[in-house]
Amino acid sequence: MAVFTEVSVDQAQKLAHNLGLGQVVALQGIEGGIENTNYFLTTDQGEWVLTLFERLTHAQLPFYLHLMKHLAQRGVRVPDPQAKLAGVRLGKGEDELLHTVAGKPAAVVNRLPGKSVLAPAAAHCAVVGEALAHMHLAGADYDRQQPNLRGLAWWNETVPVVLPHLDDAQRSLIESELAYQNHVAQSAAYEGLPRGPVHADLFRDNAIFDLARQGEDATPVLGGFFDFYFAGCDTWLFDLAVCLNDWAIDWPTGAHDAERAQAMLDAYQAVRPLTAGERQLLPALLRAGALRFWISRLWDFHLPREASMLKAHDPAHFERVLRERVARPYTLS
Known part of the structure; x- marks a missing residue:
């Protein structure tokens, strides 16, 4: 379980009181996170x-929290950040959706029903493809701006940091792909891509x-959909590519799965046809999505941070x- 910051029941109860969420019944750390500390918070409400x-x-956080609120108010199934009750004093840096617990920025959202598949x-x-298209359209009129903090600028900064940990073949691949993505980003075709708020993860x-x-x-x-804390303004195509690179991939080999990819693309385009x-x-952009997460x-693997329990992804x-993606480029039929 990735718990970087311990939260006491008393701290959770104070927050629940300020949000009008009732009496805390249980507080349980959530497994799997590598960026933030997450707890399931159960109250009598x-x-x-x-x-x-x-x-x-x-x-930085108001962009993410108000985006989720914006989407939730438009019927998109995302976590809905809970606001402070009227009259609750705002702490330094806080707003109605952004709180502070144990000295850290914090938020509370409703727990969505179901399990990951x-x-x-x-x-x-x-x-997923249909819902992603609806989410993109619902976010088109969101008026806050924040770049994708794990976008191209971050790739250019971070590749030199990880290079010493790679062998010659890996260094060649990551440097050549980074150069390619910088070239793509400077093209007129890329500049013309539709864009707006994206989940990005x-x-x-x-x-x-x-x-x-x-x-x-x-x-x-x-x-x-949840965990919007890598969201930012980017191309909608990048968001779709990130999804395809996980949902429509053969896990052991990383190879493209045509049936699942076509299902996602068809459903997405039924709502928002690609230009x-x-x-x-x-x-x-499929290559870009793979590079970003590599x-x-x-x-995370070579420069880990301490946590109560933390296992970085391979x-x-x-x-x-x-x-x-480089050897076998996928093109739409």
């Missing part, structure tokens, strides 16, 4: 998720399905995905 932010600052079928990919474990409910013909029912420029640059996993997985 419901179930919530308490997040303490270990890297992001009070100044780590071996998705084409039907799950279709549900919508992997299988950041979506849940309500397993107690199913649609017609046993269609999966989305419980929601000609997006269709042209999909292979490049770099971040190398960084960086070799996205090295395999990137090699597959």
Whole structure:
């Protein structure tokens, strides 16, 4: 369990009181996170998720929290940040959705129903593709701006830091791919891509399905998307590419899974058809998505931080995905 900052029941109760959430019944650390401290917070009024932010600052967080509130108010199934009661004093750097616990920026959101499906079928990919398109459109009028903090600028800063930990073949691949992505980002076609707020980390474990409910013909029912704390303003195509690189990949080899990819793309385009420029640059953005997560996993693996319990993801997985995307570019039919 990645618990960087311990939270006492008394601290959780004070926060619950300020939010009008009732009496704390249970507080349990959540396994799996590598960026933030997360707890399941149960009160006599419901179930919530308490997040303490270990890297992001009070100044950065309003973008994420108000984006989730914006999407939730438009019917997108995402966590809904809970606001302070009227009259509760705002601490330094806080607003109505952003709080402070144990000296760290914090937020409380409702706990969405369901569980992650780590071996998705084409039907799950279709549900995610449709919801992702709706999310992009719902966020189009969001008026706050913040760049994707794990975008190209961060790649350029971080690759030199991880290079000493790579062998010759890995260094050659990561340097050549970084140069390629800088070239793509300078192109007119890239500049013309539709963009707006993106999740930027919508992997299988950041979506849940309500397993107690199913649609017609046993269609999966989305419980929601969560963990928006890598979100930022970027191209919608990059967001879609990140999804395809996780939901529609053969895990052992990193190879493209055509059936699942087509299901996701068809469902996405039924809501928001891709532009000609997006269709042209999909292979490049699939490579970009693989590079982004290879770099971040190398960084987490070789330069870890202390936590109560922490296991970094294997960086070799996205090295395999990137090699597959370079060797066998995927193009839309």
